[in-house]
Amino acid sequence: xxxxxxxxxxxxxxxxxxxxxxxxxxxxxxxxxxxxxxxxxxxxxxxxxxxxxxxxxxxxxxxxxxxxxxxxxxxxxxxxxxxxxxxxxxxxxxxxxxxxxxxxxxxxxxxxxxxxxxxxxxxxxxxxxxxxxxxxxxxxxxxxxxxxxxxxxxxxxxxxxxxxxxxxxxxxxxxxxxxxxxxxxxxxxxxxxxxxxxxxxxxxxxxxxxxxxx
Amino acid sequence: xxxxxxxxxxxxxxxxxxxxxxxxxxxxxxxxxxxxxxxxxxxxxxxxxxxxxxxxxxxxxxxxxxxxxxxxxxxxxxxxxxxxxxxxxxxxxxxxxxxxxxxxxxxxxxxxxxxxxxxxxxxxxxxxxxxxxxxxxxxxxxxxxxxxxxxxxxxxxxxxxxxxxxxxxxxxxxxxxxxxxxxxxxxxxxxxxxxxxxxxxxxxxxxxxxxxxx
Numbered sequence: 364x365x366x367x368x369x370x371x372x373x374x375x376x377x378x379x380x381x382x383x384x385x386x387x388x389x390x391x392x393x394x395x396x397x398x399x400x401x402x403x404x405x406x407x408x409x410x411x412x413x414x415x416x417x418x419x420x421x422x423x424x425x426x427x428x429x430x431x432x433x434x435x436x437x438x439x440x441x442x443x444x445x446x447x448x449x450x451x452x453x454x455x456x457x458x459x460x461x462x463x464x465x466x467x468x469x470x471x472x473x474x475x476x477x478x479x480x481x482x483x484x485x486x487x488x489x490x491x492x493x494x495x496x497x498x499x500x501x502x503x504x505x506x507x508x509x510x511x512x513x514x515x516x517x518x519x520x521x522x523x524x525x526x527x528x529x530x531x532x533x534x535x536x537x538x539x540x541x542x543x544x545x546x547x548x549x550x551x552x553x554x555x556x557x558x559x560x561x562x563x564x565x566x567x568x569x570x571x572x573x574x575x576x577x
Numbered sequence: 578x579x580x581x582x583x584x585x586x587x588x589x590x591x592x593x594x595x596x597x598x599x600x601x602x603x604x605x606x607x608x609x610x611x612x613x614x615x616x617x618x619x620x621x622x623x624x625x626x627x628x629x630x631x632x633x634x635x636x637x638x639x640x641x642x643x644x645x646x647x648x649x650x651x652x653x654x655x656x657x658x659x660x661x662x663x664x665x666x667x668x669x670x671x672x673x674x675x676x677x678x679x680x681x682x683x684x685x686x687x688x689x690x691x692x693x694x695x696x697x698x699x700x701x702x703x704x705x706x707x708x709x710x711x712x713x714x715x716x717x718x719x720x721x722x723x724x725x726x727x728x729x730x731x732x733x734x735x736x737x738x739x740x741x742x743x744x745x746x747x748x749x750x751x752x753x754x755x756x757x758x759x760x761x762x763x764x765x766x767x768x769x770x771x772x773x774x775x776x777x778x779x780x781x782x783x784x785x786x787x788x789x790x791x
Contacts, residue, residue, distance in 0.1 A: 374720065411721045419717050441788040446781060483785035484778050493781060497774035503633045504767050506588065507625045518743055520775045522736050527779035529732055531787060547780070553718050555773055560711035561734045562772070563765065564698050565741035567660060567707060571697035573745060574655040 366392075369402045373410045380410065386424055388413045388431060412545050420552035426453060434544050441540060445547045450492050452551060468502035474513035479520055526558070580606075583616045587624045594624065600638055602627045602645060626759050634766035640667060648758050655754060659761045664706050666765060682716035688727035693734055740772070 370377045383389040389409055392400030412434075416427040433439075433447035459465055472494070476485045488494055504511040530550060537543045584591045597603040603623055606614030626648075630641040647653075647661035673679055686708070690699045702708055718725040744764060751757045 407722075415717075415721050419721075442781075442784045445784055449777065449780075481778070481782045484782050487781070491778070491781065493774055493777040497771065497778060500767070500770035500774055503629075504771070507629050507633075507763070507767065508621075509763065509767070515747070516771070516775070519740060519772060520779065522740050523772065523775040524779040524783065526733060526736050526776055527783045530780055531783055533729070549721070549723065551777065553714070553721065553723070555776075556714035557711065557718070557730070558733060558737065558772075558776070559769055560707055560714055561730070561737040562740055562769075563663065563707040564695070564705070564711060565734065565738040566663075566744055566761070567656075567701070567705065568695045568698050569738065569741045569745055570656045570659055 364402050364407075365399060366402065369406060369410065373407055373414070375410055375414055383410070383413055386428065388424065388428055408542065408545065412549050415549045415552050420452075422453060422552070426451065430548060434541070434548060437541070441544070444540075444544055446491075448544060448548050449551055452548075462502065462506075464502040464506040465498060467505050468498045471501060471505075471512045471516070472498050475516050475520060478513055478517055479524075481520075530554075578616050578621075579613060580616065583620060583624065587621055587628070589624055589628055597624070597627055600642065602638065602642055622756065622759065626763050629763045629766050634666075636667060636766070640665065644762060648755070648762060651755070655758070658754075659758055660705075662758060662762050663765055666762075676716065676720075678716040678720040679712060681719050682712045685715060685719075685726045685730070686712050689730050689734060692727055692731055693738075744768075 364372070366377055366380060369375075370380055373380075375383075380389065384391060389406060392402040392406065394400050409431075413427060413431075416422045416430065417424065422430070430448050430451040433444060433451055436444060436447070439447065469489075473485070473488075484491070484494065489498075501511055501516075530547075534543045534546045534550070537546050578586070580591055580594065583589075584594055587594075589597075594603065598605060603620060606616040606620065609615050623645075627641060627645075630636045630644065631638065636644070644662050644665040647658060647665055650658060650661070653661065683703075687699070687702075698705070698708065703712075715725055715730075744761075748757045748760045748764070751760050
């Protein structure tokens with residue numbers, strides 16, 4: 364397809380597509396003459412992912428480029444490739460290891476992973492930005508005096524594990540490994556707000572059931 | 578307790594506490610002399626909540642004040658009181674009703690709520706900012722070409738419902754209705770990052786189990 368059709372089908376303006384091409388976020392089309400290039404379904408898919416990262420996720424262009432380098436690296440195994448792409452997403456602040464709340468939080472997260480038998484998460488541990496994010500989020504609760512520990516987190520972790528199984532089932536329905544990795548990255552950015560809204564809506568619903576709307 | 582002890586136990590500096598007092602985020606202490614006031618456990622609890630909203634949640638002072646007005650309004654029933662406090666939290670952009678992706682998303686959310694039998698969520702509908710957030714999040718997925726509908730969302734919604742039941746059980750362990758409402762607001766701000774991190778960690782774990790770490 365030509366640039367105009369790529370723009371129409373993706374809903375991204377031609378000026379923005381040209382910007383993404385210049386920034387290396389989108390591979391050049393196949394040149395068919397001095398002034399025109401041809402784009403395929405792969406370009407359309409990539410454009411949707413770039414839009415998800417930048418326009419919906421608010422991720423800086425340089426970070427998006429780094430995420431896409433990992434998405435495209437088919438020398439890596441699937442878990443590592445997905446992990447590298449996800450780890451390149453913005454992860455929030457580093458934790459302060461001298462902070463006693465962080466020390467307690469790390470201990471509780473370690474206990475949690477042991478209780479659950481999540482052996483990869485335990486081995487990778489503090490190397491993973493996701494692990495660090497969890498420690499940081501738990502330390503915020505502990506610092507504010509909420510009694511938050513492994514036993515309280517475990518049932519929530521089990522629910523999130525069921526969600527993760529569904530995520531991967533959904534991902535596996537895509538035919539190629541490249542599309543699967545793209546889907547995982549898009550889901551990490553786009554799907555979180557859906558889960559958050561479903562959670563709050565469920566709280567409202569359950570609260571109305573328990574206490575009525577008096 | 579005196580201001581110095583309140584500061585020490587809460588980890589909030591006396592200058593910041595004085596600022597919160599001036600801004601009406603914290604009720605004045607009981608005056609015991611011209612220059613000193615006495616604070617109680619209620620002040621400590623409220624200070625933790627204010628810190629959760631402002632320092633962790635990054636919520637503007639004016640918004641936090643509005644949230645707290647609802648938290649303190651014991652003329653309301655419990656569901657309405659929690660709802661009002663949660664609805665006063667920042668909710669993200671309004672949806673554009675002329676956008677076809679928003680129209681499709683709203684239709685899918687309505688079908689979802691009907692499938693689930695969430696009757697309060699259906700009745701309150703677009704009045705709820707949470708409902709609007711969900712429509713907006715789903716419309717972002719639809720606009721980017723992901724095949725996202727009621728059937729795909731339903732199992733995730735059931736998982737979030739189980740999480741919401743746990744949330745309310747946890748909340749009910751607090752003795753007074755005032756503390757319970759405070760807990761719900763703090764959880765909405767502080768607990769979301771924990772769930773998000775648990776979800777991503779579960780994805781890494783399940784991915785390693787399915788595909789190994791080759």
